Amino acid sequence: MHACGLIVEYNPLHNGHVYHIQQAQKLTGCDAMIAIMSGNFTQRGEPAILDKFSRTQAALAAGIDLVVELPFLYAVQHADLFAAGAVSILQALQVDQLVFGSEEGSIEPFQQALAVQEEHQAAHAHELKMQLELGLSFPEANRKAYEAIGLESSLDLTSPNNILGFAYLKAVGKLGASVHVDTIKRVQAGYHEQSISGPIASATSIRSAWQDKKKQEVKKAVPDVTLASLETENLHSWEAYFPLLRYLILTRSAEMLRNIQGMEEGLEYRFKKYIAQSTSFQQFLSLIKTKRYTWTRLQRVCVHLLCNTQKPTVGPFLQGAPYTPYIRVLGMTKKGQAFLASRKKQLEVPLYTQLKDGMHPIADLELQASDAYYSILAPKTAADARRQEISPPIFT
């Protein structure tokens, strides 16, 4: 059974995603479409607007056959770790192809860029270190280091989906994965575009339109299943978590904050210094932001603080391949089930169709992150959501 993998967040699933699923299927001619999806928190360090189960439901309705969770630990990380986590799942599942969307749209420039990067690895590393020492943020320093080795003549690495795509190729190389990689050009809307002008819009603009109660605009850009979830489910945004974040920073010592994943270089003192006067998440981030820390990186640290991601617990799982210690199924169709059956015997990591406490430290962290995610709900709703977390996958 041939399978095509997509690495996704679906925050929320919109028409552009549906188009990508269809095009990837057409391009590869695969029997089964597999999505490796972030759970309740996203790569950019935000609570997903809809929980993982609503988004799984939408994915299955849109043509995905199997939704596997990208563990929280790898989902809320910089591009390289995010990619390594996702690609290692594709590898474990022996998925044949990976198709990603990019601004570039054809795979050759990515391959050329990879060749350049591999050839000039030492020079890249040297330049990166220098730029970081000058106080630049990691993405900015990395971009300059790529520029220095001439990579930008092959590939534009200022576009976010090109960056992610390049990270996938690097991960495939590093992990020695046998998956064949291709790309599809993203249509119309830019990643960060703020308004909805047609049937294809960015997830960012859809979330923002929904928060501004522009339902008619959102309706143009998402399939019915997403619209239905947006209308009935509880919505999650950083501002809703801000009282909790504020509480944590005020009531935990600097020593406790320092144990949190991503809390480096005295950032804990910056958090403590600016929290008392902050009355919104936006304001807090503006206050702690410096040239060295990107907004995204700071958001990710806030997610790990909220979810209590402890360095000693997760450290061993961030050191190197294999990154993903298990496969957790969030949902599947009959075809997805058949695919799993076809791969089950050769799986080298455990397959979890139902989580419970104490299965694995990374699975426990997943439950912990979900408990944090559901904590803004009324206790009864939160208890129901927790029950779904430990129930069997969605089956359609």
Add this chain to the structure above:
Amino acid sequence: MHACGLIVEYNPLHNGHVYHIQQAQKLTGCDAMIAIMSGNFTQRGEPAILDKFSRTQAALAAGIDLVVELPFLYAVQHADLFAAGAVSILQALQVDQLVFGSEEGSIEPFQQALAVQEEHQAAHAHELKMQLELGLSFPEANRKAYEAIGLESSLDLTSPNNILGFAYLKAVGKLGASVHVDTIKRVQAGYHEQSISGPIASATSIRSAWQDKKKQEVKKAVPDVTLASLETENLHSWEAYFPLLRYLILTRSAEMLRNIQGMEEGLEYRFKKYIAQSTSFQQFLSLIKTKRYTWTRLQRVCVHLLCNTQKPTVGPFLQGAPYTPYIRVLGMTKKGQAFLASRKKQLEVPLYTQLKDGMHPIADLELQASDAYYSILAPKTAADARRQEISPPIFT
């Protein structure tokens, strides 16, 4: 300047408290009335219905001249530590008299009971240990041990205000405080009485009536200043904190819970076992309650968890006298100020009229507890409340 001290919670201040202030003044003829008051959390392990500043305002309006905070660490403790903390403040301030309200109403039975207890200290300790080993709660075991040494023929120790009063006498003895102790009979309402029948009602019944929106009943039992606060201030009750408590228990490891003050004998596992299914504070406490743990003791552990009271931080301050490492003024009248001036030179502990971060570990814990208390408010309101915490005292 002669001063009379009262040890209070004023949760909220009602007509019975006003009567007690007046009677104590009449009885002692003192120049200044000093209240040692719990802050934002009470001895029984509950968030106070109104914050410390509203209650200070009410106390000053009702005839108190100086309100000193009983530090959070001593306020949310069993009767003996609560008493030790409060009496050590009276001692430091060289307050001449202490007058407490009791069901008993005259001081001789307390003195007789104290004599019995001192005479049979070893027998009491032996019996207490035995009863605890049988699995009784501390108060129940203690009551039986007192019974065994014949103390109940002097004093009825099933009444909560008699228990507290007896704790004050023991603390005065233990600390060698020179304060003269007397008692006034509480009028009418019992401590735990649930409904309001006249102008004197218990604080418990007033809180419960207010939560049931029975404003007319409450109006009968409290002075105008309390009613005004109840009408304009944010109200605090355990249920409002339950989502936060639930979040903490779900997202912290058993090891982290074990570091919390009062979390003993594997209680952390009981917390973790029952939290997921609990959808209210009442339900959670009913589930974790056993014969060994009183409701009050469990509530106190929950307060310390919420406020992140770490055993290693507070341990050294619970070992013995002097219990109170500083005097923190919450509010005063001109007369209160004159009293302070009269004692200032002989004070053996620092006098804080304005807290700031890093003054003292116990003061830092006070701020931390207040941050936890204000965390259920909108971020702007919480930031304002925090500003009041680090402002000079109320002066009327």
